[in-house]
Amino acid sequence: MHDWNRALRQRLLQDPARLPHALLLSGPPGIGKQSFAMAIAHRLLCATPGSDGEPCGQCQGCHWFAQGTHPDLHRIEPEVDEETGKQRPEIRIEQVRDLVDFFALTAHQRGWRMAVIAPAERLNTAAANGLLKTLEEPPPRSLLILISHHPRRLPATVRSRCQQVAMPIPSRSEALDWLAAQSVPADQAANLLDEAGGAPLLALALHGDAARSDRRARCLTALAGVRPEALLDLAAAKEFLIETHGWLRRWLHDLISQALTGQVHFFSTHHADLQRLAARADLARLFALQSRLDSDARILTHPLNATLVMEGWFMDYMDCFRVSS
Numbered sequence: 001m002h003d004w005n006r007a008l009r010q011r012l013l014q015d016p017a018r019l020p021h022a023l024l025l026s027g028p029p030g031i032g033k034q035s036f037a038m039a040i041a042h043r044l045l046c047a048t049p050g051s052d053g054e055p056c057g058q059c060q061g062c063h064w065f066a067q068g069t070h071p072d073l074h075r076i077e078p079e080v081d082e083e084t085g086k087q088r089p090e091i092r093i094e095q096v097r098d099l100v101d102f103f104a105l106t107a108h109q110r111g112w113r114m115a116v117i118a119p120a121e122r123l124n125t126a127a128a129n130g131l132l133k134t135l136e137e138p139p140p141r142s143l144l145i146l147i148s149h150h151p152r153r154l155p156a157t158v159r160s161r162c163q164q165v166a167m168p169i170p171s172r173s174e175a176l177d178w179l180a181a182q183s184v185p186a187d188q189a190a191n192l193l194d195e196a197g198g199a200p201l202l203a204l205a206l207h208g209d210a211a212r213s214d215r216r217a218r219c220l221t222a223l224a225g226v227r228p229e230a231l232l233d234l235a236a237a238k239e240f241l242i243e244t245h246g247w248l249r250r251w252l253h254d255l256i257s258q259a260l261t262g263q264v265h266f267f268s269t270h271h272a273d274l275q276r277l278a279a280r281a282d283l284a285r286l287f288a289l290q291s292r293l294d295s296d297a298r299i300l301t302h303p304l305n306a307t308l309v310m311e312g313w314f315m316d317y318m319d320c321f322r323v324s325s
């Protein structure tokens with residue numbers, strides 16, 4: 001678990017007997033929601049936690065937890081389709097049925113039974129409905145944690161039965177300290193953090209993942225150049241739909257911000273490009289593209305055709321700069 005979440009865990013676990021039966025952890029990607037959920041699980045599954053509230057690391061529960069084989073912890077995420085080798089877009093009812101069966105069993109350690117569902121917004125309708133009975137009549141000493149970047153996409157029936165916890169975004173200095181501890185060079189950390197919208201895990205991923213950081217560089221160059229070939233080339237890489245959405249969204253944010261206030265938030269390294277582009281952009285079109293991106297956020301996990309979706313964005317983007325010519 002990350003330091004910026006420690007106080008929250010302590011608050012929630014002060015009296016485990018008074019924990020709600022279901023938590024919905026929400027917040028942007030890259031702030032440590034998953035590891036927070038696992039830290040709660042670890043603490044509850046430890047038989048003899050220390051006086052500081054940390055798991056002992058010695059008991060059978062801690063041993064199983066460390067091996068990733070604790071029988072009283074059940075995790076659900078979208079399955080990998082064996083034929084395509086890709087993750088399915090949805091969490092299916094069969095997975096939720098397994099979860100209901102799991103909660104019907106007696107805990108192995110006579111302790112807690114826990115389940116973590118992530119990302120919860122990918123529960124399909126049948127799966128979400130299948131969860132309702134467990135949410136309404138939870139067995140004693142059970143805790144279900146749902147994790148979501150987009151809690152409003154969950155059915156209200158599910159949302160209203162969980163205690164919602166908005167996960168904190170760490171302060172800039174906490175995030176930079178953490179990135180330094182992960183060996184991200186100080187001269188790159190601040191820019192990566194800005195580009196990741198303040199989410200330190202995302203900043204680390206940008207630093208460590210060659211494919212993603214290459215994609216980022218190509219995206220920013222193409223957006224700065226507004227050249228059709230480069231932009232349509234980006235659209236061809238279907239697997240980067242979600243990242244591309246993120247880059248374009250932040251880029252637009254900075255363009256609009258530059259046009260209105262003369263300041264940028266995410267891409268200070270590209271300030272000169274943003275100034276040049278903002279001076280010749282049609283602001284109304286930038287706003288229109290921004291709302292298109294907002295509404296397209298809903299289809300990102302199961303688009304009909306990722307390339308067509310991205311091409312649409314980039315055509316609109318190029319149109320933003322055509323007024324003066």
Ligand SMILES: [Zn+2]
Nearest residue numbers: 046056059062
């Ligand atoms: Zn333990």
